[in-house]
Amino acid sequence: MPVRYHIAERMKLLDASGIRKVFDLxxxxxxxxxxxxxxxxxxxxxxxxxxxxxxxxxxxxxxTQTQGHPELREAVAAEAAEEFDWHDDRHYLITSGVSGALxxxxxxxxxxxxxxxxxxxxxxxxxxxxxxxGGKAVMVDTYPDFTPDPDKIAxxxxxxxxxxxxxxxxxxxxxxxxADELKAVAKVAxxxxxxxxxxxxxxxxxxxxxxxxxxxxCENTLLMRGFSKxxxxxxxxxxxxxxxxxxxxxxxxxxxYSFVCAPSMAQAAxxxxxGCDMSQRxxxxxxxxxxxxxxxxxxxxxxxxxxxxxxxxxxxxxxxxSEFVTRAIENNVLIIPGSVFSERDTHFRLxxxxxxxxxxxxxxxxxxxxx
Ligand SMILES: Cc1ncc(COP(=O)(O)O)c(C=O)c1O
Numbered sequence: 001m002p003v004r005y006h007i008a009e010r011m012k013l014l015d016a017s018g019i020r021k022v023f024d025l026x027x028x029x030x031x032x033x034x035x036x037x038x039x040x041x042x043x044x045x046x047x048x049x050x051x052x053x054x055x056x057x058x059x060x061x062x063x064t065q066t067q068g069h070p071e072l073r074e075a076v077a078a079e080a081a082e083e084f085d086w087h088d089d090r091h092y093l094i095t096s097g098v099s100g101a102l103x104x105x106x107x108x109x110x111x112x113x114x115x116x117x118x119x120x121x122x123x124x125x126x127x128x129x130x131x132x133x134g135g136k137a138v139m140v141d142t143y144p145d146f147t148p149d150p151d152k153i154a155x156x157x158x159x160x161x162x163x164x165x166x167x168x169x170x171x172x173x174x175x176x177x178x179a180d181e182l183k184a185v186a187k188v189a190x191x192x193x194x195x196x197x198x199x200x201x202x203x204x205x206x207x208x209x210x211x212x213x214x215x216x217x218c219e220n221t222l223l224m225r226g227f228s229k230x231x232x233x234x235x236x237x238x239x240x241x242x243x244x245x246x247x248x249x250x251x252x253x254x255x256x257y258s259f260v261c262a263p264s265m266a267q268a269a270x271x272x273x274x275g276c277d278m279s280q281r282x283x284x285x286x287x288x289x290x291x292x293x294x295x296x297x298x299x300x301x302x303x304x305x306x307x308x309x310x311x312x313x314x315x316x317x318x319x320x321x322s323e324f325v326t327r328a329i330e331n332n333v334l335i336i337p338g339s340v341f342s343e344r345d346t347h348f349r350l351x352x353x354x355x356x357x358x359x360x361x362x363x364x365x366x367x368x369x370x371x
Contacts, residue, residue, distance in 0.1 A: 013131040018340040019124070021322075025329045033362040034354065036334040038171065040232040040309070041353045042281055048231060048273035055268035062264060066256045068094025068240070069267040075274050076225070076240045084215055091248035093241045094267060096259045098201045098226040101241040102129055104251040104258070105197060105222055110135035115161040119148050121312065121342040123171045123199065136160070139343055145303060146175040146312070150184040157192045164194045166214050169202040172341045172349035173312040174289070174305025179212040186218035195247075196221040201239070202308040204230040204278060207286040209306070222247060227266075229308075231273040236266035285309050288352040288359060295363040296350075299370040309353040312338065316370045320345045324369070333365045 026032060043049075055061075067073065073092050080090070095101040102125060110116065112134035118126050120139040130137040140156050142148055153164065166185065168177040177185075189196050198214045198221050215221040226239035239262075242248065255261070289304070292311050296302040300313050315324040321337040325348050328335050338347035350366075352359055 010132055010134075014128050018337065022325065022329070022334070022336055022340075025326065026334050029329070029332055029334070032329075032332050032334045033358050033365065034334045035350045035352070035359070035362045036336050037351050037353055039234040039353060040229060040281070041355065042232050042284075044232050044236075044269075045273060045276040045278070047276055048233065048269040051272035052236075052265045052269035055265045060264050060268050064094075064261045064264050064267055066261050067092070067252050068262060069264070069271075072240075072267045072270050075271050076242070079274070080223075080242055083213070086215075086219060089245045090242050091245045091252075093248050093252050093255065094262045094270075095224075095239045095241055095255065096237040096262045097228055098199060098224045098239040099125060100237070100255075100259055100262070101224045101239050101251075102126070102197075102199070104254050105224075105241070105247075106130055106133040106135070107254055108247060108250045109163060109195065111162075113160055114163075115158060117153060117156050117161060117164040117194070119146075119153075119166070119170075120344070121146070121170075121172050121338060121347070122165070123167055124341055126165050126167075141343070142175075143344065143346070146170065146173045148177060148181055148185050150188045153185065154188045154192070157188075157194070161192060161194060163197055164189050165197045165199065167199040167201075168212075168214075169205055169307025171202065171308055172310050172336070172338070172347075174308045174310045175312075176206050176209065176306035177212065178209070179217070182212055182214050183217045186214055189218055189220065194220075195243075198223045200224060201226045201229050204282060205285060205309060206307045207282075207289055208304075211307075220244070227270050227273055230278055231270075231276065233266065233269070233273065236263060236269065238262050238266045238270050285352070288356070291356070291359060292350065292352050292363065295367060299367050309351055311350045311352065312347045313350055314347050321348045324348060327369055328366060331365050331369060333362045335366075 110133040114135045127137045215223045222243035228234040293304045315321040325337040336349045339345035
């Protein structure tokens with residue numbers, strides 16, 4: 001008897017065709033120069049590895065509390081207390097990465113038809129998760145320099161708008177918002193009564209000025225941070241979220257019926273990771289950022305990105321980003337067209353989370369192709 005099943009209608013709202021095309025092209029290459037990777041090229045710090053192994057050995061392998069192991073929750077709450085002067089009753093939730101936090105948040109906060117403002121270009125997951133939750137992603141264009149324009153945000157607000165997603169330092173742009181820019185955005189959010197979702201997964205990777213969080217200027221913020229980028233723990237699935245008590249409480253309930261908890265040994269390791277000094281790694285990435293900027297400023301008109309480990313580079317005149325990316329891949333360099341992260345197809349994302357040698361090789365090819 002043939003297997004019978006129905007794919008749920010909501011799956012039609014998801015689309016991976018843009019990135020699949022890149023993967024299909026890439027699959028034909030045997031040893032590409034890969035500048036498409038969204039994770040650090042260094043390994044997890046040794047004390048975090050040792051603690052994960054020790055945790056497994058001592059039997060810390062069971063479900064933890066749904067809201068997270070108390071020791072890790074206390075550690076992240078202490079980090080937040082040091083940084084923020086909050087007066088309201090904040091709760092904390094340990095999640096399976098920031099992805100887990102985003103899914104729980106959108107499922108908890110979006111009613112069918114609710115509108116969520118995304119700043120374009122945006123991290124690819126936001127749009128799809130908003131749609132999956134029944135909401136409508138409303139894009140506010142931030143080209144050419146990826147500055148969040150408060151007037152444009154205000155103009156996008158309707159009586160269905162409930163949230164604004166902010167991601168600084170940003171993926172794919174590497175743009176870091178200044179404290180003043182955040183204040184202006186917070187003012188609009190405040191006036192319109194929007195909850196700000198602040199994805200701060202790249203908060204450690206700020207190269208020119210100290211990191212500024214929307215949560216320091218707007219209490220009505222659901223703040224998310226993770227271990228994937230700062231500590232290179234992408235496969236360990238660990239993040240955390242803090243916000244208004246009721247929101248966190250409902251997200252925790254949903255976690256109980258879905259993820260149950262973040263991986264136990266990763267939570268133990270997370271406490272150890274937080275004690276590690278990552279400044280050498282950040283300095284290394286600052287140097288790589290400078291290398292990319294120096295190489296691409298002239299031929300591509302790239303402005304210096306301030307954080308994360310990405311550059312969002314304008315494609316050469318007369319071609320779409322997808323066309324340029326296809327040529328780059330034909331020349332063995334993997335990069336991602338901006339259309340994966342944007343309503344526009346004018347830029348490509350380059351990740352410099354790789355060795356200096358590979359990066360230099362890749363930059364040479366791109367410069368040659370631009371000429
Ligand atoms: C902006 C942004 N948010 C969230 C994530 C997901 O991170 P995690 O590994 O914590 O789920 C990523 C990963 O690339 C990201 O770039």
